[in-house]
Amino acid sequence: MKTELTIGMNMNTSIEKESDFTVSTAMPADYFELLKPGVMRLVVFTAIAGLVIAPGQLHPVLALISILCIAIGAGASGALNMWYDSDIDAVMTRTAKRPIPSGRVSRSEALVFGLVLSFFSIFTLGVIANWLSAGLLAFTIFFYAVVYSMWLKRSTPQNIVIGGAAGAFPPMIGWAVVTNSVTIESLVLFAIIFIWTPPHFWALALFKSGDYASVGIPMMPNVAGNRSTQNQILAYSLLLAPIGFLPYWMGFVGLTYGVVSAVLGAAFVWFAFRCWQMDSDDKIMKPAKRLFAFSILYLFALFGVMILEVAAPNLIARFV
Amino acid sequence: MNETVKKDAMAAPDDVDAKRKKAQRSRNVAIGFCLAAFVIILYVATWAKLGANVMVRPL
Structure with missing residues (x-):
């Protein structure tokens, strides 16, 4: 259509008009x-x-x-x-x-x-x-x-x-x-991230609630309030800690993972508890920011240990 | 968005054209690179999957 419209026009003009609309930068x-x-x-x-x-x-x-x-x-x-x-x-x-x-x-x-x-x-x-x-x-x-x-x-x-x-x-x-x-094992891996997501994102939503409110996104703090969000963050964290431990309990990862997941799970609950204690009207929301940062470390550490536990013995066997 | 449009409108047509051509060339190189990578990936994967069996086929 565009080509038909430009027929009969000055060639340079048509090329310029085409490039205005079709060539991206x-x-x-x-x-x-x-x-x-x-x-x-x-x-x-x-x-x-x-x-x-x-x-x-x-x-x-x-x-x-x-x-x-x-x-x-x-x-x-x-x-x-x-x-x-x-x-x-x-x-x-x-x-x-x-x-x-x-x-x-x-x-x-x-x-x-x-x-x-x-x-x-x-x-x-x-x-x-x-x-x-x-x-x-x-x-x-x-x-x-x-x-x-x-x-x-x-x-x-x-x-x-x-x-x-x-x-x-x-x-x-x-x-x-x-x-x-x-299998059930892969469903457990799924469950770890699935249960981890709400406390991770709600911690972010707590200190970024203004951003979400300005565009009308119904994040939990904007709809149910900060206090309710803090309660739910703690509830999900209490659920996450044992689920994070499940791979060891079910026996498809080793003791190192078991220890790391237990310690980090307890730490996650602690950070969530600090966030729960936080005043709902807090302007700086440091505990929520700490929980958000720790949640990223938690997931990387859990899956990192899983990888190392399986990969390290193979690498050692190959090179030593 | 508006700033970019304004900048484009203020720049001389030759500058805008040169910028677009440069971007287009970069994209073409990137697409070429990706296509070559895709071909190599399929080639290597075929060898990895079939190994010597890649030669076993009706002639």
């Missing part, structure tokens, strides 16, 4: 930012843990490619989330510098980018590993982009409780890559 780094590299790190880490502790053998090259597929799939869902949420991202200080609100990438570019990466990551994982893990990856992308971003996020304060499932799937996918199955 987005650089590859801007597209990379759409993948939410920070979130991707956690996804990759937990997926590696699922893959490493799963019983069975997998060629290292296939394992590496599978992890890459999971990472790209997670990144694709991040791009789709940024496409859908660009209106609210522009208002919140935490997200205003993202590629779409800052004008570096257009919404349609982000959408196409997300869809193309979704397709290639799912397809490649299916061909390289198995179609169960590819199906789980597809469901994860769908859950994050559609169920969480399009539906839950703007409609219920339980958004991150249910939406947390999207972040909890990666270790299950890693497990399925090796075993081609979903």
Whole structure:
């Protein structure tokens, strides 16, 4: 249509008009930012843990490619989330510098980018590993982009409780890559991240409640109030500590993990308790900020120990 | 968003064009790199999955 309209016009003018509307100034780094590299790190880490502790053998090259597929799939869902949420991202200080609100990438570019990466990551994982893990990856992308971003996020304060499932799937996918199955062990790995998500995000929401309120996102502190959120954070933390210990209790990880998960679980409850003690009208909210920071360390440490416990003996046996 | 649009509008058309061309070239290189990586990944994965069996096929 555009070409037909420009027929008969001065050639230079038509090229200029075309370039005004069709040629983007987005650089590859801007597209990379759409993948939410920070979130991707956690996804990759937990997926590696699922893959490493799963019983069975997998060629290292296939394992590496599978992890890459999971990472790209997670990144694709991040791009789709940024496409859908660009209106609210522009208002919140935490997200205003993202590629779409800052004008570096257009919404349609982000959408196409997300869809193309979704397709290639799912397809490649299916061909390289198995179609169960590819199906789980597809469901994860769908859950994050559609169920969480399009539906839950703007409609219920339980958004991150249910939406947390999207972040909890990666270790299950890693497990399925090796075993081609979903077992009770992989469900426990899922449960650790699923129960960890509410206290992690609500701690953030407590000291960023103004941001969420300004765009009308019904986060728990804005809907139920700070006190209720603090109560729920403590309740979820009390649930998380024993669930974090379950892998050792069930016997699919070793004693080191058992000790670390017990100590860190107790520390998590302590930080949640401090947050619970915090005055609801506190302006600085230091205990909530500490809990948020510790929650990240908690998850990295738990899955890090899982990986080390399995990988270290193999490495020692190989090189000593 | 508005700032970028304003900057673009204020810049000379040649500058804007050069910026767009540079971005387009960078994206083309990145897409080329990704496609090459994809081909290599499938090639390596085929060997890793099938090993010597890759040669066993009806002729």
